[in-house]
Amino acid sequence: xxxxxxxxxxxxxxxxxxxxxxxxxxxxxxxxxxxxxxxxxxxxxxxxxxxxxxxxxxxxxxxxxxxxxxxxxxxxxxxxxxxxxxxxxxxxxxxxxxxxxxxxxxxxxxxxxxxxxxxxxxxxxxxxxxxxxxxxxxxxxxxxxxxxxxxxxxxxxxxxxxxxxxxxxxxxxxxxxxxxxxxxxxxxxxxxxxxxxxxxxxxxxxxxxxxxxxxxxxxxxxxxxxxxxxxxxxxxxx
Amino acid sequence: xxxxxxxxxxxxxxxxxxxxxxxxxxxxxxxxxxxxxxxxxxxxxxxxxxxxxxxxxxxxxxxxxxxxxxxxxxxxxxxxxxxxxxxxxxxxxxxxxxxxxxxxxxxxxxxxxxxxxxxxxxxxxxxxxxxxxxxxxxxxxxxxxxxxxxxxxxxxxxxxxxxxxxxxxxxxxxxxxxxxxxxxxxxxxxxxxxxxxxxxxxxxxxxxxxxxxxxxxxxxxxxxxxxxxxxxxxxxxxxxxxxxxxxxxxxxxxxxxxxxxxxxxxxxxxxxxxxxxxxxxxxxxxxxxxxxxxxxxxxxxxxxxxxxxxxxxxxxxxxxxxxxxxxxxxxxxxxxxxxxxxxxxxxxxxxxxxxxxxxxxxxxxxxxxxxxxxxxxxxxxxxxxxxxxxxxxxxxxxxxxxxxxxxxxxxxxxxxxxxxxxxxxxxxxxxxxxxxxxxxxxxxxxxxxxxxxxxxxxxxxxxxxxxxxxxxxxxxxxxxxxxxxxxxxxxxxxxxxxxxxxxxx
Numbered sequence: 001x002x003x004x005x006x007x008x009x010x011x012x013x014x015x016x017x018x019x020x021x022x023x024x025x026x027x028x029x030x031x032x033x034x035x036x037x038x039x040x041x042x043x044x045x046x047x048x049x050x051x052x053x054x055x056x057x058x059x060x061x062x063x064x065x066x067x068x069x070x071x072x073x074x075x076x077x078x079x080x081x082x083x084x085x086x087x088x089x090x091x092x093x094x095x096x097x098x099x100x101x102x103x104x105x106x107x108x109x110x111x112x113x114x115x116x117x118x119x120x121x122x123x124x125x126x127x128x129x130x131x132x133x134x135x136x137x138x139x140x141x142x143x144x145x146x147x148x149x150x151x152x153x154x155x156x157x158x159x160x161x162x163x164x165x166x167x168x169x170x171x172x173x174x175x176x177x178x179x180x181x182x183x184x185x186x187x188x189x190x191x192x193x194x195x196x197x198x199x200x201x202x203x204x205x206x207x208x209x210x211x212x213x214x215x216x217x218x219x220x221x222x223x224x225x226x227x228x229x230x231x232x233x234x235x236x237x238x
Numbered sequence: 239x240x241x242x243x244x245x246x247x248x249x250x251x252x253x254x255x256x257x258x259x260x261x262x263x264x265x266x267x268x269x270x271x272x273x274x275x276x277x278x279x280x281x282x283x284x285x286x287x288x289x290x291x292x293x294x295x296x297x298x299x300x301x302x303x304x305x306x307x308x309x310x311x312x313x314x315x316x317x318x319x320x321x322x323x324x325x326x327x328x329x330x331x332x333x334x335x336x337x338x339x340x341x342x343x344x345x346x347x348x349x350x351x352x353x354x355x356x357x358x359x360x361x362x363x364x365x366x367x368x369x370x371x372x373x374x375x376x377x378x379x380x381x382x383x384x385x386x387x388x389x390x391x392x393x394x395x396x397x398x399x400x401x402x403x404x405x406x407x408x409x410x411x412x413x414x415x416x417x418x419x420x421x422x423x424x425x426x427x428x429x430x431x432x433x434x435x436x437x438x439x440x441x442x443x444x445x446x447x448x449x450x451x452x453x454x455x456x457x458x459x460x461x462x463x464x465x466x467x468x469x470x471x472x473x474x475x476x477x478x479x480x481x482x483x484x485x486x487x488x489x490x491x492x493x494x495x496x497x498x499x500x501x502x503x504x505x506x507x508x509x510x511x512x513x514x515x516x517x518x519x520x521x522x523x524x525x526x527x528x529x530x531x532x533x534x535x536x537x538x539x540x541x542x543x544x545x546x547x548x549x550x551x552x553x554x555x556x557x558x559x560x561x562x563x564x565x566x567x568x569x570x571x572x573x574x575x576x577x578x579x580x581x582x583x584x585x586x587x588x589x590x591x592x593x594x595x596x597x598x599x600x601x602x603x604x605x606x607x608x609x610x611x612x613x614x615x616x617x618x619x620x621x622x623x624x625x626x627x628x629x630x631x632x633x634x635x636x637x638x639x640x641x642x643x644x645x646x647x648x649x650x651x652x653x654x655x656x657x658x659x660x661x662x663x664x665x666x667x668x669x670x671x672x673x674x675x676x677x678x679x680x681x682x683x684x685x686x687x688x689x690x691x692x693x694x695x696x697x698x699x700x701x702x703x704x705x706x707x708x709x710x711x712x713x714x715x716x717x718x719x720x721x722x723x724x725x726x727x728x729x730x731x732x733x734x735x736x737x738x739x740x741x742x743x
Contacts, residue, residue, distance in 0.1 A: 048645060068648035075649050080642050085664045100656025147650075 671737015
């Protein structure tokens with residue numbers, strides 16, 4: 001259980017409040033207009049941004065003061081998820097060997113397995129720059145698979161992909177997350193993505209991240225703050 | 239955290255190695271009363287030659303930079319690159335080249351004699367200023383050119399659509415630019431010329447053309463008056479600190495002029511007079527830089543056969559000093575590639591190698607024979623001198639890597655060593671190679687602190703060239719100078735290239 005207790009996060013032009021819990025294994029879309037504070041919320045959970053007030057707990061463990069590298073969170077950023085000078089095997093190897101040493105035989109097999117799992121079998125020797133955007137996303141997901149942490153945070157990593165490819169990647173995220181039994185927090189400004197992918201929706205609007213609402217119920221009867229966002233004359237597209 | 243500890247250690251060692259010798263100088267200096275009239279004459283000469291060098295370099299750079307900024311022609315890129323070359327050119331090599339052109343039997347005097355005009359003498363004030371202009375005119379050109387190229391293209395379009403004449407263009411666009419950049423360029427060059435030792439050693443001399451640094455050297459080597467050497471070092475230190483602070487204020491925006499090159503489309507300066515003027519400025523600058531270098535090569539080729547075992551021995555020393563200095567410089571630069579480190583290293587820029595050398599000599603003398611450590615001290619002082627440049631190259635790139643991959647590093651839980659080995663160094667290969675190349679070339683060509691410490695067995699190649707010149711073995715000196723030039727450029731090329739090949743990003 002990921003619990004945000006009376007959380008307050010400072011951000012440009014105000015603060016973001018959050019006070020709710022998320023259950024393990026759920027897929028949660030963090031939905032809101034750009035600038036509302038979606039990424040801010042994710043950064044606070046991942047440890048890249050300090051809290052002004054409140055606590056964040058995971059299964060009773062207090063994460064509040066922990067640095068990012070000691071939290072049970074793996075995260076995919078909008079870009080820069082792979083080191084461009086390292087081949088895929090080496091990039092993935094860092095998830096298993098944070099000391100930078102070469103993986104042993106068993107680990108090498110796990111790496112090859114993770115690549116195969118995301119449909120990149122045999123591409124371990126390729127550098128990220130030689131892959132398409134979709135393939136890079138897959139490789140980053142394979143790395144998350146190896147990191148095997150109970151919380152997976154996605155900060156719009158597929159925003160640059162076309163709709164068909166994005167749907168494919170979301171399906172892959174679902175598989176990966178189910179394999180890990182991980183809680184997924186996915187930032188998006190697109191209700192369509194949320195509908196395809198999420199069990200629950202956390203709406204970020206008006207300086208607060210609201211408690212999760214099941215996706216079906218949310219979309220059937222959207223809250224006022226969400227309606228005004230979707231109904232705005234020029235909705236932002238990824 | 240380990241990187242932080244490393245940075246603290248590197249910073250502490252840096253502070254100890256600069257402040258320690260200064261403390262030694264302060265303690266040993268007998269007070270200004272030990273300075274004779276000759277020493278005050280040296281101070282006046284130092285200030286005067288630095289003033290003239292900075293003035294001529296800056297003023298003459300204006301037409302050259304203007305021509306480079308507004309003309310496109312074949313070889314323009316090469317000419318801009320040539321403006322960067324003096325930075326890694328050994329002073330003694332340039333001095334040999336200038337002597338070949340402007341010296342007693344040089345090209346200019348041959349021409350003057352053919353016309354029945356009196357000969358000119360390169361030794362003395364004008365020789366020193368000439369050499370300083372040779373080194374610093376290109377620096378001023380690069381600084382001004384960068385400013386010129388930073389003028390938005392729209393301004394030139396606007397000027398063209400308004401139909402501004404040359405006078406109006408000058409007043410509206412060019413004069414404000416020069417007023418903004420030229421004072422900084424002047425100040426930086428003034429400071430550089432204050433700490434000029436090798437130029438004064440080779441082209442100055444005599445009581446009327448001695449700089450404070452040369453006076454330190456003479457007090458130590460010829461009079462063996464350590465108290466006076468320390469007092470002179472103190473004088474030099476005060477001079478450099480005051481001038482350094484002034485220069486820092488004036489040149490905040492100027493930088494070292496190593497920016498990207500681009501050609502802004504221009505519509506002004508299309509008149510025949512403007513074209514001829516620009517062509518003349520470019521031709522004169524190119525000849526001024528290239529002819530001395532070409533004569534080093536041409537005169538050196540036959541001399542290569544005359545290279546004795548002593549010269550080869552000295553070359554070996556120089557290569558080890560250069561490699562040692564480069565390793566040391568990088569060992570400092572890598573952990574200090576941040577804002578605080580760069581500020582710290584600025585201390586090193588104001589302190590002259592001769593002052594540091596004097597301090598080290600004072601510290602070492604009671605403990606060991608300082609001459610035994612000549613090469614070690616030379617490598618160390620050169621590493622200190624190259625550090626500000628290395629940091630200027632590395633810092634922005636290091637901060638980019640941190641900004642781009644710092645979060646990924648955290649989420650992967652990379653250990654500090656893995657971050658350094660697997661990400662940081664590979665991502666920074668190009669700037670590290672470039673910094674190492676600069677550092678190696680600077681150390682290879684340095685003729686400074688080694689002159690204080692050297693005995694006949696421990697010469698470096700620049701010192702060997704100087705000794706051969708002093709013994710009037712010009713053929714051998716020319717050969718050794720060519721070898722020195724080749725080694726300096728070769729080391730720079732090797733390191734810089736090493737950073738580029740297969741550095742796929």
